[in-house]
Amino acid sequence: MPIKEKLVFLIGFGIGFSFALFLYLMQYPIIESPICDENFLILWGNQNQNARKNLEKQLDPSGENIKFGNWLKEVSETKLEDNSYEKWLNNQNVRSSAVDLDSYAYGSEDKLLESEYLREKVKITCVVFVDKLKLAKAAAETWGSRCNKLYFFGQHLEDSSLPVIKFNIKLTSSWQLLCESMNYIWKDSGLNETESKDRLEWTIFVKDDTIVLPENLRYILAPLNHEEDHYLGHAITLWGQAYNVAEAGYVLSKSALRRVVKMFDNADKCASGGKYWKKEDFYLGKHLSSMGIYPSDTRDSYRRGTFHGYSLQTLFWGVARPGQYWTKALYPPGPDCCSTRSATFSAVDSGKMYTLNYILYHLKVFTRPGNYGTKPAPTSVPDEEVWKIALKEEFGIDNMTEISSDRYYQIWRSKYSEPETFIKKTYIQSADFFNSLLTSQESQKKPVRSLTVE
Template sequence: MNVIILRPSLFFVGFLIGIITVFSFNYAGRIFGTHELQGDHSKTFLSIFKTWSKYSRNYNAWRQKQNVDVSLVNLDDFYYGQPSQGNKATLESEWLIKKVPVTCVVFVEKLKLATTIEDTWGRHCNQLLFFSRYLSDAPVINLNIKYTSSWQLLCEVMRHVWKTRDRVPLNWLIFVNDDTFVVLENLRHMLAPLDHEQYFYLGHPVVLWGNVYNVAQAGYVLSYGILQRLIKIFDTSAKCAAGGKYWKKEDFYLGKHLSALGIQPADTRDAKQRGTFHGFSLNVLLWGVAKPDSYYTKALYPPGRECCSDRSVTFSVGEGDKVRTINYLLYHLRVFGGGSRGNKAAPTPVPEDEVWKIALREEFNLTDVDDITSEEYFQMWRKKYSEPEMFLARNFRGVAEP
């Protein structure tokens, strides 16, 4: 297998908030940032934090063990040139889809956002599942359970997803709300060196009432090892119902239950201490339109001076049209960086100087038009249609003739 590395723009995040910002990435370097605790936390957190370094192996070192051939590629040739002979080359991001399977679980409030996700970033999930306590229209799944808390909903969803493990690998699961955009390529890049059989709990961790948990509004990732452990504990609906009693606190209860098992959130900041899981829109995070209050002040791993990471995984997008806009910028818009193949004009099946002759054949039922000049054509057209509105009225229904 050939894996083509596109430097420096394989993993990129584009944003349109007034202006278009395109970030270029470089694979060299570690995924996670400086191993230092900020703030006053217990020795338990410090111990967990120190052990994280043994899992945050360099991505390049992990890739070298996968027995693949790596080469550079010219983007212009790759997207617009003819397929090369021999073994078919594969983009690294596409190769990671099979190597790092991710199940996306989306909690839906608006059906329109569910269908938008299905058409956009959801296409990059290995398995995409929508759940709601209100809706039951496709593609949303309603488990038809009378819930007493949002934790019970989350718990029942995890039990339902666990039943799909024989059909789809559940190596990694990301849980998000329907107003969240997920960059799956960046997530897989982060997860690739990690062992999904171990306990990994990723997101944006905060401290509340002495409990540490990843906030739901930024989305959170669970490894297969954690899901398996939780299912063994909450193996009945009664146990799910007893695990929490308040609404909109399922993320808090999840963190509480995992903490009781000795599992704490990992540090997902990049090497510059910039966050990768974001629970607010880019307006808020980049331009300070509104203050995210406790999002930063209670963060377990506070970000540095800059926001946000070039390898950002999630951020909030409230409207469906914005989701589609960002999806276009990420996966379809290509910034010119050289080459000529992708900048050629589209092939025209009929030369421009022959278009009017086709109009003569179709509109005037003429067969021999080679001897008619363009001036004669103009006069014939003007005689038949004195105004453009007349042509529209005669050829298109619903347009009144003046």
């Protein structure tokens, strides 16, 4: 091949390769690090893994004092305020202390658990969009009972045991279903601009195959003010728009929900707000961003996610993660999978939902010496006194001072046989009974099977 042709080929190949590489890289938009990354830089920087773990232990030896990006509030251009859970709890004028679970389980401690306190202080309304009744029933019987209020919305499904709410209008998009649901909740709670009959503070919207941990969600939400605009979930970017994906569930504060309902306060506006199915989460993010409400960073201080649109099996052991859930995450997770304060997971099917519920709320692993659990039950008579009572009641003997252990055995043997003798005697008596029964049947000339006792 002449040199000129080779040169043309190489130039053409180089241009084609560069253009293909450019198109590939365009799938992964460059996103500026969120402001919370700057505040947590000491933990979230590019340290090696050992250095990061050592630093984590220094800052939080117990591993329990976890902070979240959404707790940070911008006070000014140069200052951030950390509204931690511990700070919020102190402001409630309550004091928390460790509870011995052994004592609590055996009823020896009358304590108000922190999760029970949070249920009264942080109200969560749970909204489930039903596609399969079996999954919705599992949600109602497991995690749904721990919400302060629970709604089910669907299109055509009906079941007498599950109150699925339907709208008597032709739905043209999943956004319209979401929009109508928001209006229904707002009106059902008796809310207007100034008051409410039922306290509607936080609302989480999930699909029917999602399992929610309301206790962890309340912990994440407690330091936040529901009268301010908050939009939480797992955020990604699509077509230049940031939004929280429906598969992981998303949370709206009362203020944010009020603004959406005010913008779409009738059926016509809901219908015009979005035209595609399965894109209601995208439309919600788009409308919220037009009001200046954007997804919050819900990662913990170790860059672990809290809202998960996949099952634990995929999150822990999934090899390839090419989907936009990871590649276009607005707040990319770190090397570790899931926060110990995670709020949602995908349960895939109803069986896994029941299994996860049992493991999380009912299974107890015995990891240390117990106290109440290993003590014998209290008796009115000490063990060493039992034999004296037996001698008195069985043989009428009151004087126990002259009775040795050998004499005690002789007295007891005189009335009761050894176990072997007792079993043999009982067996012979049973055989005699059956033989007599057979003899009686033979006398009545009825054919029966005979038994022989050796």
